[in-house]
Amino acid sequence: MGEIKQVSRETDASLPHSLWRAEQIRQAEIALAAAAGISLYALMERAGGALEQHILQRWPGARRVLICCGAGNNGGDGYVLARRLREKGLMVTVLATREPARLKGDAGRAASSWLAAGGSVLGVDAPVPAPDLVIDAVLGTGVALPVEGDPARLIARINHWQQEGTPVLAVDLPSGLQADTGLVLGEVVQASETLTFIGLKPGLLTGAGPNWCGRLSLAPLGLAIDHWGAPVAQRIDYPALASHLAPRRRTAHKGDHGRVLLVGGNAGMQGAILLAARAALRAGAGLVRVCQHPSLPAPSLSQPELMQADPSELGLGWDSVRVIGPGLGQDEWARRCFAAALCQNESLVIDADGLNLLAQHPLHRDNWVLTPHPGEAARLLGCRVAEVEADRLAAVTALQQRYGGVVVLKGAGTLIHDGEQLRLCNEGNPGMASGGMGDLLSGIIAALLAQGLPAAQAAALGVALHGEAGDLAATEGERGMLASDLLPWVRRLVNPQISQER
Incomplete structure (x- = not known):
C-alpha cells in the first residue's frame, strides 16, 4: 500500500512533487491497476485500509466514528x-445521500459488504450521537456542478460538527472542492485533515483549496503514478531548490x-521601493540602485x-537586472x-503599478518576470x-501566452509558468497577507537573476525562498508579521550551507 506521507513544515521535502489533474489520476488508476493485476474494487479496499491506518494513528482514542457517504466511489471508500x-x-x-440498494458498481459492492457485516445506513437528516x-x-x-440537495445538507451537518470541535477527515478531497482548480462548488466541507489518494491534485494546494483541506496527506495505494505520464505541474519548495545557491x-x-x-517609489510611496531594494541586497545582489521620485529623501x-x-x-545600461513597479504610481x-x-x-x-501600466498597453517580451497578484492578473487579462x-x-x-517571459501568479499556492513548465509553491502563510510582501519578492527574484540564474529558475527559487522566509518569521506569530521581518531569514536562506551547518 505504501507509506502515508504528510504535508508539514518537517515533511514537505519528502512529498511527491508531481501534481496531477483528476482525469489523469482516473486514467492512471485504471491503467496501473490493470497492469498490476489489481481490480478496482481491490483498490477501493486499499483506500479503506489507508484511511483506517490514518485514523488509528491520528485519533487512537476515537470510539464513535460517523462516516458520511455519497453515491459514488468516494462513498464506496x-x-x-x-x-x-x-x-x-x-x-x-x-x-x-443514497440508499445502498440504489448504488451501482464498486460503491454498491462496498455498501453491500457493510450491510452484510451487520452495519446499517441512515438518511442525511437522521439524529446521531455526538461523534468523536x-x-x-x-x-x-x-464533481463539476454546484452542490445541492442531500449532499449539500450533509455537508452542512459535517461543518456543524467541525465547528463544535469534532475533527473531520476528508476522503481524497473535501466534498464540494474542485480537484483541479481549488474552486468551491457551492457547499464545501471544512476538513481538519485530508487523505488524498494516488497523486496530489492541484486544487488541494492552490485557489481556495488550502482553506478547506486542513492537514494534507497522501496514500499512493501502491500505484506508481510518477512512472505513468506527464504531470500537469510540479510542486516546488525551498529544500528542493536550495542547491541552486552554491x-x-x-x-x-x-x-x-x-x-x-x-524603478518606483513615487511621492508618498518610498516604502515599497526600499523594501524591494533591501530584499535585493539581502538576497545577494552585488550593487543596488534606486530610481525614485525626486521629492523623496535619498535611499x-x-x-x-x-x-x-x-x-x-x-x-x-548600468544595470544587469531592472525592477519596475514597486510604489511607482500611475501619474x-x-x-x-x-x-x-x-x-x-x-x-x-x-x-505592482508596472503591471497596471502594462495592462493599459500590453506588450509581449521574453526577457521579463511578471509577478501579479489576482487583482493585477485580472487587469492584465x-x-x-x-x-x-x-x-x-x-x-x-493565459498570462504567459499573452505577455511572454515568466509569470508568477501570487496567492495561496503561487503558480510559476515559463511557457514550458508550470510550477506550484505551497510554502507561505496568512501572515504574509500584508503590505510590502510582494515588494520583497520582486527584489529577491531580481537578485537571483543578477547572480546568473535563468529566469524560470530565479522565479521559482525566489518564490520558494520568499515563502520559506515567511514561514520561519511566522514562528513568532502570523498576525502582526511585517515584510521587513523576513529580511534576516532571506539572508540566511540564500546561504543554505550555513543554515545546514547550524
Missing part, C-alpha cells in the same frame, strides 16, 4: 472504512553578483548600501519612467478577479 473500523470494535454510524470523529466521503473528484568563490567581487536597478538615508539613480540614467512621472525603463534589453521584473481565482492554472497559462 467510506463504506469499506466503516466495515473495517467496525471489525476493530469501534462504534460506527453511516449517513448516506467525522469522515467526509460524500463527493469525490468528479557557495561563492573565495575570489568573488561585487561585480560578479550583478547590478540591480529598481541611502534609510539603507546606506543603496545608491540613487536619476530617471535620465535609465538609458545608460505622468510614473508613465515616463515606465516607458524609459522598458527601453533596455536587461532582464526585467515587473510588479481584462477579466474579473473571480475568473482568475476560479481557475488559477488557466489564468497563469
